[in-house]
Amino acid sequence: MDYQWYPGHMTKARRMMEENIRLIDLIIELVDARAPQSSRNPDIDELGRGKSRILLLNKSDLADPALNKQWKDYFVQNGLHVLEINSKSGAGVKSIQKLVQEACREKLERDRKRGIVNRPIRAMVAGIPNVGKSTFINAFAGRACTKTGNKPGVTKGKQWICLNKSLELLDTPGILWPKFEDQRVGRNLAFIGSINDDIIVAEEMALELLEELLRRYPENLEERYGFRAAEETPLRILEKIAEVRKCYGKGESLDLGRAAGLLADDFRSGKLGRITLETPEEIARKAAAPGSAKPEKVARKVSEPEREVSERLARKTSEPGQAAQAKPKRADSERETN
Ligand SMILES: Nc1nc2c(ncn2[C@@H]2O[C@H](COP(=O)(O)OP(=O)(O)O)[C@@H](O)[C@H]2O)c(=O)[nH]1
Ligand SMILES: [Mg+2]
Secondary structure (H helix, E strand, C coil): CCCCCCHHHHHHHHHHHHHHHCCCCEEEEEEECCCCCCCCCCCHHHHCCCCEEEEEEECHHHCCHHHHHHHHHHHHHCCCEEEECECCCCECHHHHHHHHHHHCHHHHHHHHHCCCCCCCEEEEEEECCCCCHHHHHHHHHCCCEEECCCCCCCCCCCCEEEEECCEEEECCCEECCCCCCCHHHHHHHHHHCCCCHHHCCHHHHHHHHHHHHHHHCHHHHHHHHCCCCCCCCHHHHHHHHHHHCCCECCCCCECHHHHHHHHHHHHHHCCCCCCCCCCHHHHHHHHHCCCCCCCCCCCCCCCHHHHHHHHHHHHHHCCCCCCCCCCCCCCCCCCCCC
């Protein structure tokens, strides 16, 4: 499937980021630990040049613990200050204060040399849609006080949350846009729920997810659904899920759309276990591959079952009165409410 992000949103998001980034010392960047590379926008490196940087592997509770460690090391090696957190439960969130001091050490040092004392660090949370920015701000800031933006000395129109006397957080996060460097990234973002489901063909996505899970975590599939998965094709597994979960359509036919929905929910809610869809090793391998200097457009091999479903869907969506949805044009981020 071809996943896209509407360029209009991208322009707006970028403008907002550029505007807000001027006001701050520290970027607290959130990624989804289940796909830390895909859920990141590498433009942040350029946008945030000269700023202190923290990267949080959020939703670490849903990701593979061993890979959380690997990703943490990977980002640390790339010069970031990194923590695994779970914004929903608050796990790991307390340790951020210490990390902030570390990340901003140079800035604080500079201030001190210039005789500036007690100037709070100003921070902004940033990330692509759905990585948990709002949840994180709530967990981190809690009931901290909010300084409204229309007093003298406070930037107009902006609200700052004072976390303590040395740290202020911009109350609206910076929305980054997903960067579809290749189809793999688009697929991962669809799996973790960063692209709205209404633009995605559920069955097609389910088959792609099953292909990944079969390769990486076949035992998790077996554990969850109670049948042997390892030697099966993605389509056969989807059918079996429909059977064991009693997803029937008209007559005796299997409702694969419903089974696909169940699978997506199971994956996203962690019922399939803690899963990470990419590894630092794969990123390194890809970077070392010849011709990898430019982001490649991967022409993905389409497996037989996928072709079958695609064709079936193409037939279905070209029926009169039915909106064609196989080619999503936009991921609607309008719903994004910080
Ligand atoms: N399991 C888990 N879910 C989370 C975590 N952080 C956020 N979520 C969920 O992810 C979804 C998106 O979070 P939200 O804060 O709205 O993301 P935003 O679009 O970046 O602001 C919500 O359903 C949250 O409850 C986390 O650390 N663990
Ligand atoms: Mg939000």
